[in-house]
Amino acid sequence: MNYNSGKPISGLRSQIPKFVNFQNIFYFFCVLLLVIDFSFITHHETSFDSIPFFYAAFGFFGSVIFVILAVKIRKLLLRAEDYFDD
Amino acid sequence: MIEFPPGLILIFGAILVPILKGYVRLVWTLILPLFAFLVILSLPNGNLFSLNAFGQELQLMRVDQLSRLFSYVFLLASFIGGIYSFHLRDSIEAPASLIYGGASVGAVFCGDLLSLFVFWEITAIASVFLILARKTARARSSAIRYLIIQIGSGMLLFAGLTIRWHQTGNIDFGHIGLDSPGGLLIFLAFGIKCAFPLLHSWLVDAYPEATVTGTVILSIFTTKLAIYVLARGFAGTEELIWIGAIMASFPIFYAILENDLRRVLSYSLINQLGFMVVAIGIGTEMALNGAAAHAFTHIIYKALLLMSVGALLYRTGTSLGSQLGGLFKSMPLTAGFCMIGAASISAFPFFSGFVSKAIILSAVAHEGYFVTWLVLLFASAGTLHYVGIKIPYFAFFSSQPGIKVKEAPINMLIAMALAAALCIFIGVYPSLLYDLLPYPINYVPYTASHILSQSLLLLFSASAFIILLRKGIYPKQLNSTHLDVDWFYRKPGRDLIRYIFIMTSSFYNHLGSNLIDRFERFVYQLYRHHGPHGVLARTWPTGSMVLWVAVLLVAYLLFYFI
Structure with a gap:
């Protein structure tokens, strides 16, 4: 079983600094949208989406939760690439 | 006016395909869906063609708004698929794709269960050739498992329809419901093709094993035909709401972990079907409009994503995330089209997914299903992660030096460009799609609240991706297998x-x-x-x-x- 042939995560990280400026713009947009959302817009699709920053918080923490859950689930589900081939 | 099932145009037209070569074959495979489309366009609504058999009247051409919409998108996708597979010299795949498409179009016009069964089985048999054509041992065994399950679905449908026939004396295909044993069996038959949870493993097993073009064609028809028949026969069935919610959420975990990008897209297909199934379960006019609209946009953006990953597979010989990366420079156009598909499936404002998913979310919220609404919101954030970001990132942008390939062939680029243009066009002018919907609709997707809430959800979900990747928490792409329900029949x-x-x-x-x-x-x-x-x-x-x-x-x- 060769689980280490995947792409090293350091390779991914080394790519990211090239996007530092892009990232700053990205975060600027995030904050800008939050400000607009907080100041001007009211949501009334459901009874609780009018809570300030609901969508932003849901998007962020929802993502963190399912990635962490996926990592936990992987321990149970991971098998070798040729597990079914025999 | 031509009065015969328009699906037969594709089915009989396919017979000529193996003897045609080059551009003549291309023109012929494009003329067939175009001609069928013009025929359907010229038809009035109503029951236009029937046959008497077995003491029953078989309705082969029930034309209404719902069947029109699905037939249009099937033919449109067949057309795009025809361009995408122009490079094929093989004499099985092209006719099999046309017969498969023709049978699906035939099925959406069926007004009775018996003729539906016939077309249902033709789709199963024609589609298996798209997997067999890969000609690998894995594809062969996968194709056999696929065929057994598909034929099994047909047998359940047949059993259900005979029980219904015996009990009610007719086999009309209208609302069926779950209150009779026949109805239950038919529901199960539809559920297999719709990849309900625990019945879904055939999809993620077989689709990634098909050929480059085969996976694109497979993603279009079977599951969306199942959505159509569920909308027709089981609208408003409450059980579908939680079935759909599970379908929308559980594939997220697999799709984050999975290495084969085509398998990631197969899991994402189930997740998107979940949205439609929830809407059918709610069953109001608005929800059914949402399901139909989402099926329409989904077929196009999913085909676009699979076409771009297929182009990678065609050029590099692999679709594994762990072996791809950095292809942005060698395949810039494919990368651009892939990102348009990714933006559409993630439902970014001004892309097609936004205008259809918004109807479903509004319908769910409007009927007061708040937990389901939260699950669908969670699934939307998940979609952005594993398709919106993961596919373009691992295929085109992550650093993986050493792969230098040519841009995708011109026919593939044209097909992707067409699909990408449609994704943007529908996103910008949603009224074009809304006019085709089965019920009158008065829905405005582009309100400040909608745009802002969706943008916040997506941007903050994306920021979580960046942070998790930088912290090294995001799961690595490993050459591996992740166990799914198919383990039960493939091992014990x-x-x-x-x-x-x-x-x-x-x-x-x-x-x-x-x-x-x-x-x-x-x-x-x-x-x-x-x-x-x-x-x-x-x-x-x-x-x-x-x-x-x-x-x-x-x-x-x-x-x-x-």
């Missing part, structure tokens, strides 16, 4: 069948050898008594016969005197 199920086979064969061997033993002994005994030297076959002298007659006579006399 297979072992059980092998065990039963060994046991029954040894039982028969034992039984056989025992029987043969007994038979041999019987023949031996027969031979001993009746053979040439047997007691009963011997030629006795006349004197001994006289002696025995005398003995019998004496015995007779004795009995007489007693």
Whole structure:
């Protein structure tokens, strides 16, 4: 079983600094949208989406939760690439 | 006006395809869906063509808004698929794709369950060739599993329709509902093709094993046909709401972990079907409009994503995330089209997914299903992660030096450009799609609240991706298998069948050898008594016969005197 042939995560990280400026713009947009959302817009699709920053918080923490859950689930589900081939 | 099922245009037209070559074949494969589209366009609504068989009237052309919408998008996708597969020299895939598409178009116009069953089975048989055409051992065994499950779905449909026929005396395909055993069996048959949870493994098993073009074609028809028949037969069935919610959420985990990008897209297909199934479960006019609209946009952006990953597979020979990366420079156009598909499936404002998913979310919220609404919101954030970001990132932007390839072939680029243009066009002018929907709709997707809430959800979900990747928490792309429901029939199920086979064969061997033993002994005994030297076959002298007659006579006399 060769689980280490995947792409090293350091390779991914080394790519990211090239996007530092892009990232700053990205975060600027995030904050800008939050400000607009907080100041001007009211949501009334459901009874609780009018809570300030609901969508932003849901998007962020929802993502963190399912990635962490996926990592936990992987321990149970991971098998070798040729597990079914025999 | 032509009065015969328009699906047959593609099915009979496909017969000519193997003998045509080059551009003539391309033109022919494009003319067929175009012609069928014009035919449908010219038809009025109503039941236009029926046959009398088995004492029933088979309705082969029930034309209404719902069947029109699905037939349009099937033909549109067939058209784009025809361009995408122009490079094929193989004489099986192209006709199989056309027959598959034709049967799907035929099925959406069926007004009765028996003719639906016929087209249902044709889609199963035609589609299996798209997997077999990969010509690998894995694809072959996957194709056999796929065929068994698809035919199984057909058998359930047939069983359900015969029970219904027996109980109600007719086989009309209208609202069915779950209140009869026949209805339950039909629901299960539709559920298999719709990849309900626990019945979904055929999809993620077979689709990634098909050919480059095969996966694109497969993603279009079977599951969306299932959505159509569910909308027709089971609208408003409450059970579908939680079934859909599970479908929308569980594939997220697999899609984050999975390495093969085509398998990631297969899991994402189930997740998107979940949205439609929830909407059908709600069953209001707005929700059904949402399901139909989402099926329409989904077919196009999913085909676009699979076409771009297919182009990668075609050029690099792999679709594994762990082996791809950095292809942005060699395949910039494919990368651009892939990102348009990714933006559409993630439902970014001004892309097609936004205008259809918003209807479903609004319908769910409007009917007060808040938990389901939260699950769908969670699934939307998940979609952005594993398709919106993961696919373009691992295919085109992550650093993986060493792969230098040519841009995708021109026919693939044209097909992707068409699909990408549609994704943007529908996103910007949603009224074009809304006019095709089955019920009148008065929905405005582009309100400040909608745009802002969706943008916040997506941007903050994306920021979580960046942070998790930088922290090293995001799961690595590993060459691996992740167990799914198919484990049950591919490991213990297979072992059980092998065990039963060994046991029954040894039982028969034992039984056989025992029987043969007994038979041999019987023949031996027969031979001993009746053979040439047997007691009963011997030629006795006349004197001994006289002696025995005398003995019998004496015995007779004795009995007489007693």
